[in-house]
Amino acid sequence: MQTRVEKKPSTTKRMIIMVLLVLLLIGVIVGVKATMIMQMMAGMKPPPPSVVSTAKVAYQDWQPSLGAVGTLRAVRGADLAFDIAGLVTKVNLKSGDEVKEGQVLVQMRDSEDVAQLHQLEAAAALAEVTFGRAKQQLAVQAISKADYDTAAADLKAKQAAVQQQQVNVAKKQLRAPFAGRAGIITVNPGAYINAGTAIVTVQQLDPVFVDLHLPQRNLNALRAGQNVSLSLDSYPGKHFEGKVSAISPKVDNDTRNVQIEASVPNPDRLLTPGMFANISIDVGDKQRQLTLPQTAVVYNPYGDTVYVVKHRSEMKDPPADAKGADPKPAKPAAKDAGKDKGASGSDLVVQQTFVTTGGTRGDQVAIVKGLDEGVEVVTSGQIKLKNGAPITIDNKVQPSDNPNPTPQEN
Template identity: 60%
Template sequence: MQTRALQKPGKLKRMLIMIGLVLLLIAAIVGIKWWTISTMIAGMKPPEAPTVTTIKASYEEWQPALGAVGTLRAVRGADLALDVAGVVTRINFQSGAEVSQGQVLVQLRDDDEVAQLRQAEAAAALAKVTFDRARRQLDVKAISQADYDNAAADLKARQAAVQQAQAVVAKKQLRAPFDGRAGIVTLSPGAYVNAGTPIVTVQQLDPVFIDFHVPQRSLGELKTGQRAAITLDAFAGRVFEATVSAIDPKVDNDTRNVRIEASAANPDGVLVPGMFANVSVDVGEQARQLTLPQSAITFNPYGETVFIVKPSAKKGPDGKPEAPTAQQAFVTTGNTRGDQIAILSGLEEGTEVVTSGQLKLKNGTPLRIDNSKPPKNDADPTPQEQ
């Protein structure tokens, strides 16, 4: 029993020594790890400042405009067809050619109808001779009034028959209803066509109409005679001048939009019906607006912001000022035009603002400014630039 009591302090001592060694080992490992990490951190270069582009907010003259997408329509256009069936004998125009009002475009076989017309004309001529003779005889009381009336009635009937035969012959011809450009014709002489079958389209292309729609809230800004600008993807960089020519007197019950018609000169005929066009109608008076590229605006659920460039008052080891930093600011935006957007509040003229690279920024981020390739800032870009 006494021997066991003496052994307990020895075991406790050995246990304490082992615990101390373990703790010492852990401390050594932690120290080595801390020293390694500290050395790595000390050897790391500070992160480079993100590269951004900037621009200074400036005032520009803005012409308020109402934008829409429209469709071109000919001032006059028709798909032509014949009233009667028949065999084509002549086609008197080329596909895509200019045609004149009244010009015979397609002729059907009309031999029988022309013969009947000649017969009716001969009968009318004989009735005219008979009527003239009856009138002279009536003057000398050689015939009765009844005989004269019969001769007059016969003449009118024969003349009506001529007109009827002429109408039948005319239906064998397809004529241009107005000056314009003919479409593509696929008929050939000898082909049989049915009544009512479309043969060719004729479109009068100068001027052309542009139909577009605007919301009812914009109706008060529009009136006939206002200037409009038309651009099309097919003619990049070209702007066609137009004028608002008509405003529909009612609002569509389903869309609550109003149909507007504009007219544009088209002397070279490059604008053709059915084309889509971008329409911009000048509304209101010109005004000075503080302007930035749209790319400078960051849209967030809590508002629209920009990053302002704040110069640093500190100097680096080389004695030069340190890199400027970013500072986020809330702004209120207005209308847009092309690549630009109007700033209504939140900025002052001359404030330098970041225009690209905002995703890498937060308040206080140092900036590296490179404006060698700035974002587009065109008030009236061509469709290819947008």
Template identity: 50%
Template sequence: MTTKRTTAKRMIIMLICLSTLLGTLFGFDVYKAQMIKKIMAGNGLPAATVTSAVAGYQSWQPQLSAVGSLRAVRGVEVTTEVAGLVREVAFNSGEDVKAGQVLVRLNDDADRAQLASLQAAAEFSQTAYTRDKAQYEIQAIAEAQLDADAAELKNRRAQVEQQAALVRKKTIRAPFAGRVGITTVNPGQYINPGDAIVTLQTVDPIYVDFHLPQEQLGQLGPGQSVAVSTSAFAGGSFGGKVRAIDPRVDRATRNVKIEAILDNRERKLLPGMYANVKIDVGSVQRYLTLPQTAIAYYPYGATVFVIKPGMHKNARGEMMPVAQQVFVTPGPSRGDQVAILKGLDEGMQVVTSGELKLKNGTPLIINNRLQPADNPAPTPQEQ
């Protein structure tokens, strides 16, 4: 009996100890869970540093943009029709010349001598014709003789005109007024027909050729104002007007060629330069505007993060703003900016950078010391 009592007492003690141990473990787990919950409630999501901007309305002038190429109103490579030895180069490289001004003279001594010989023969034929005509009038010679004299005179005069034309071709003149380029032709050099002597370009005014998609054709018309800029004169703009629209659309690209004419009296623009062309179309519009960096594009739509002030309390008891993701409908863009058609109201504060690390409810630290680009007409920068 004593042994049974001892065994029972031991079993009771063991059960009490086991119950105490299990209770302690359970209590520790509950305490740990409460502490974790308390810590999480106190700390919450870590704060993210972002930049921000306030959505506001701006005036937009609708524009069509294209890259074009400048072309001279008139431009040729001056050459010669006949071969010859250069006697004189009568211009300086880079100067302005008038229409008909002598540029190059070729050696024409032999040609002029031949012309004089033919002129003498023509004069003799004229004398013979005059004498035979007087003889024919008194019936001293036959009419056939007079006809032969007339034919001979016409032949001689034609030879004179042909030789005179050859002599004129030995003097090469500017076909129109313009500016000559740099020549490498020198006196004493022999040139053949088709050899380039110098380029001649009329640069005031000057054309700009560019292409636009066919869907924009309805917004274009002759006389529309254009603004042209080029990297050679950063910050400068040259005004002009649309002069012609090609009546044919390119089948491969579905683009149409446009020609505009520019005032170039200062002779800054040169043929062959590339140019950025902008054409104002329609009336001025007002759009709610944000920097391009504020918008995130996803397959299900475009979103921005709006900043909601005083929605989160940090460990020090301070109220912090939080991020709230909203869907927006973006509109046209210009430079670094984009128009917002739906989803935002004027005056809303929006995250402009750092949105990739955000989700709804993320506490925010706003630091606007370095803002993303927000230029409606940015220009390339070379570092």
């Protein structure tokens, strides 16, 4: 009697079947998920148009200028001191006084020097009388020529002694070398002053000089007599006008900068030596430039771009974002949105355009190439945009477009 042996599937076949079943299950799950995602995407509405502000490119007159930071300096200024030591007897000014040229500011004790001066003046007067008599006697041959020469020499010696003593007396007086404003003085009568000790400063404040430095590449644009405008943090919103008075004939070997000196009228004495000032020098004639706010330009390593506002019908290729978009125009972001710029809504899209920028002036930038006058571009909200994106215009708040901005403090 033969025994029947049942054949069992091999281990390899079982593994293959198991793998196929797992793959089939994964395929079913992926298919279900893909179907759900496609249904969700089909049911999603396109994103609403981005709200942006816009401005039109327009020509403006630009005055080419060079900017720098300079230091104010008095036309005349000196720290006054005695060149001899002595005791102060009188102070003839107060701190901050306006002084005149030659005015005695501080007096030292000079009674001994004045007494000696009077003695020498008396001796000189006697020598002058003696010389006059000798001159008359020589005319009638009453004295010899040697006696006459002796009298003349004695007179000159006495007069020189008087002049020397007058200098000694003058050293005891501190005089203003020029008209100007005195600084803070702390010396009082009775104080002993050493030689060379600064007593008071005197500064001539009208006009004042401004010292600044510019790179040597700007030398060809600089001329004496060019207009200069100063602005200082101490006087926000106020500008002081002057002119270039001198240009140094030498370029600094270390910095390769050239020193410029400008003269600025200061009748109100508002400008003080030592202050820092922002300086703008007008160079060349005025130029007409296409101008935009600097916020309108998107600066990239591959080139500078702006977003130009267009209607969908003006686009060469339908934007990708337009597929499946709601044909109804979107409502403006605000009641007055786009009132100054024409229609607004989803009918408006943006086109990214490369531009070539020129110089800057405050919050503005010059457009050299890439745009025409009157073209409307986005000035804020570009971070949300891409080529062909729909937009809504709201110009209630505009970025700064000031050619001469000033710092604002809250």
